[in-house]
Amino acid sequence: MSENLARQFLLREDVVFLNHGSFGACPREVFSAYQGWQLELEREPVEFLGRKLNENLKAPREALGAELGSPAEDIVGVVNATHGLNIVAQSLDLKPGDQILTTDHEYNALEKTWAYVCRKTGAEVVVVNVPLPLLTEEQFTDTILAGMTDRTRVLFLSHITSPTALVFPIERAVAEARKRGIWTVIDGAHTPGHIKLDLTALGADFYAGNCHKWMMAPKGSAFLYARPEVQALLNPLVISHGWTIDSKKPGAKGAFDNSPFIDEIEIQGTRDPSAWLTVPAALKYRADNDWWAIAEHCQALAQDTARRMGKLTGLEPLSESEFCAPQMVAIPIPDCDALQVHKTLFDDYGIEIPVFKWQDRCIARLSVQGYNSRPQMDQLIEALSALLNLNPRAASFG
Ligand SMILES: Cc1ncc(COP(=O)(O)O)c(C=O)c1O
Incomplete structure (x- = not known):
């Protein structure tokens, strides 16, 4: 420093x-790579968005996947963690009486997201109090497990909490939830570039993280990870060119020959993908320094x-x-x-x-x-x- x-x-x-x-x-160096993408887009928009985009979108998925312990095809670019987590929350098939188990340390926009989902579906949020000071992993896991009932369908946890800046030791809670058939949805807004992550080893069903916070990529770069077995549960928030009528059939391809998970979420009408395309430059800057x-x-x-x-x-x-x-x-x-x-x-x-x-x-x-x-x-x-x-x-x- x-x-x-x-x-x-x-x-x-x-x-x-x-x-x-x-x-x-x-x-500066990363910002200048970002502006380089924007300039290229502006100089020939049709080539950039029409002919080259599908190919260009592969590099950030590959670079980030290698960094975060995930196959590239299990990660998609989204504009922010809120967007990624909304895709999950608004896709899961929840019924009246189903429970979403979470803690009292969550981020306000996501508390609202689940409240919105509950209003639409009749599901309910169950908030457990994670007492402070947080002293041991057992104390955390026991608190979460005590909140699980036979109606719990979703476990939603921050990995690093916003108001209290804690790294929740989520590994065992995630594994226990998975054993009970509970979907695990992790808010990793603060984790990429902040703590070392291995998404495959963690084994959560869904995990969203921001590259624009601690990874230092430009604003508007984030990812959503989903295990291959649960990718088909997801629906994009915006239906666009990447969507296909057959996307839920086994072995289906997306409109651009990637998986439906990738094509449906990454292609959302006309927008500037430069921040996401700059993720490899941010990773390079971090490695070089x-x-x-x-x-x-x-x-x-x-x-x-x-x-x-x-x-x-x-x-x-x-x-x-x-x-x-x-x-x-x-x-x-x-x-x-x-x-x-x-x-x-x-x-x-x-x-x-x-x-x-x-x-x-x-x-x-x-x-x-x-x-x-x-x-x-x-x-x-x-x-x-x-x-x-x-x-x-x-x-x-x-
Ligand atoms: C824990 C947590 N989740 C989600 C978010 C939302 O991030 P974004 O606005 O980039 O979606 C934040 C933002 O600070 C956060 O702290």
Whole structure:
């Protein structure tokens, strides 16, 4: 982590940007590859979208599949994780009384998605409380298993949670659900490029993730994974050229000679696929710069900052550090007007960081990416100390 790395990004210099988690940030080199695709599209739209697209769409599937432990044909490009998870939620055949089991740490847009599905189908959402602090894998799995009934049809879990920035240890819960014939749907919005993933080994039925967050691809690049055995359960949200009348017949091909899963979801009328096509460039940038090593430094800085804040506030962390997202930490802060603190941090200190109320806690969710530095962490602690009337000497500056 150095000024040199910060210069590789396009972020404004007058902002201390500590919110990579919301929408990511794209390095210059990757952004320029993205603009290269857009330029090529604009220069000959018919060749690009009409003749070359099917071939060009293979590279991101292959590169991402290799990175995430999935055959290329089990992954499709979508614009964001919300889109991918909506395809799944709106496709599954749910009936009145069926249950969707989930936790109280989920992302708002997906809570709404399941509420919408329930309104349409008569199914119901069952929310289990994952208590904090999260201390052991057994504690997590037991909580999930205790929520399963003979009416549970879907298990929906975040892999990395949004409000609490925890890595849920989902492996055993997924395996247990699969054993019971429950569909497993995983929200991996924050995982690609953040933790190492092996989708085949995990064995979830459906998994959606964003490439535009921690993988640092341009906004609008995400994927949906589905195990081959369940791909035929899915329907696209938009019917377009990729759809065929026979797509549900065994062994059917999609309109462009890929599987129906790929052709029906990836071809959705006229739109700009440049962000998705840039995924291989993002992976190359990460490999060229040994990004997993940079991420380790970020993790150390994030944990250190959380510890220093903990000393100041006297508040316990939300989990054992093994369940803390490597580059994102939800730091508990004393009760405050969270919206006002968030606004003042930006307006008066130039610090971009989410501060919010979640259940009965106030949280500042710190993201640390390669462009961040220790002096920026000092700035955050000083600003929070001033706003929350804490004593910064307890956090040992330097
Ligand atoms: C856990 C989780 N799921 C889903 C999303 C939605 O991501 P997107 O808006 O890219 O679909 C987010 C966004 O931050 C998230 O944190």
